[in-house]
Amino acid sequence: MTARPLAFTGCRIERADHVRADPEALAGHMTWRARLLALEGMMPAVDEEGRLAWRTLADAAEDAELVFLGLHEGRGCFAAVPAEGDASPRMANPQLWSLMATLAPEDLALYGGARSLVDWHARHRFCATCGGRTKLAKGGWQRNCESCGAQHFPRTDPVTIMLVEHEGRLMLGRGLGWPEGRFSALAGFVEPGESIEEAVAREVFEESGVRVRDVTYVASQPWPFPSQLMIGCHSHADDDELAIDTTEMAEVRWFTREDVAAALAGSHEASFTAPPPHAIAHHLVQRWLEQ
Incomplete structure (x- = not known):
């Protein structure tokens, strides 16, 4: 293969499964130091340098479901689940097509993973087993049904x-x-x-x-x-x-x-x-x- 990295690969965030599975450890990373990926629906916001923009957890809506993306330089990184997902092909969004060509490779990889994860949450708020409401669990790497207890996991x-x-x-x-x-x-x-x-x-x-x-x-x-x-x-x-x-x-x-x-x-x-x-x-x- 050519030495050029494939788009959406090379994310530098540590996934930190040991944090996801430990509620106390996860809470310990939800501090003023934590970073919140700035999303406008499913599209990322960018700063004046054309890099992914970040906010603090205080900028999230009060009732937002926050997904733990992982750790970067010891800081917790999160993204908020949008009101709706987006399963349309990328060709349907010219802005997204342009973004894929201009974002730095590591930013594109981080955004790609976050997009897949929050999109799955936005489209799986109800249980496939009984139809009951589900709630976010394990830092956002699982959803549990509040009615029958079924566990659901992000799919690829x-x-x-x-x-x-x-x-x-x-x-x-x-x-x-x-x-x-x-x-x-x-x-x-x-x-x-x-x-x-x-x-x-x-x-x-x-x-x-x-x-x-x-x-x-x-x-x-x-x-x-x-x-x-x-x-x-x-x-x-x-x-x-x-x-x-x-x-x-x-x-x-x-x-x-x-x-x-x-x-x-x-x-x-x-x-x-x-x-x-x-x-x-x-x-x-x-x-x-x-x-």
């Missing part, structure tokens, strides 16, 4: 995102509703009872009609829209004949190394637009070209 949905190679060419696809010319790696959720390798093979076949083999893991990336873990893989195909699922894909095509190089270079003569640098698909394509 695994998604395979994979390159398919055949005789020196790369398969990429354009999803429904994507801009003309924008291509990326195929992707799909891992389903119950599947291994990563099986999910890669199934998703590629469903979307392109191509059978793959020799699936290998490359890298992973947390993706907080709303809370996914992108599992980057590489695979090989023995046949290049396409049978595209038009209910999911607008186009699926094979590209040569020259095509890929031109797209990554941003050439005006490129045959497609490459995935943006903050997406793991960009790193997968770059790695393939370098090899």
Whole structure:
């Protein structure tokens, strides 16, 4: 992989599970020294230097649910759960798209984790078992039902995102509703009872009609829209004949190394637009070209 870190990775906050699990220890960090991540709904506020803005716990609403993000230089870091979550794709918010390109990597990683966590709380105020109200527990890394006592935990949905190679060419696809010319790696959720390798093979076949083999893991990336873990893989195909699922894909095509190089270079003569640098698909394509 390229030395450039993947977006949303590299958070410098210590998660401090020993503090989450100890009410007295947690209370000991909820002092005037604690920091509160400044959020406007689900969007972060930034200071005059373009870094994440922080407040004190005194700035939180009186009835706010405060999630413990962890410790930074010995200080407790918290975020308040918003009134509503946001499960919309990041493309629906141009401001968020711009933010992803301008925030410092460590700030983007911290915001991504906090966004996933507070979004989960905002959308899980009621118990999936009995429908009763839930309350925040373990510093925000759990919710307990006040009626039946069921325990609920923040979830991360695994998604395979994979390159398919055949005789020196790369398969990429354009999803429904994507801009003309924008291509990326195929992707799909891992389903119950599947291994990563099986999910890669199934998703590629469903979307392109191509059978793959020799699936290998490359890298992973947390993706907080709303809370996914992108599992980057590489695979090989023995046949290049396409049978595209038009209910999911607008186009699926094979590209040569020259095509890929031109797209990554941003050439005006490129045959497609490459995935943006903050997406793991960009790193997968770059790695393939370098090899």
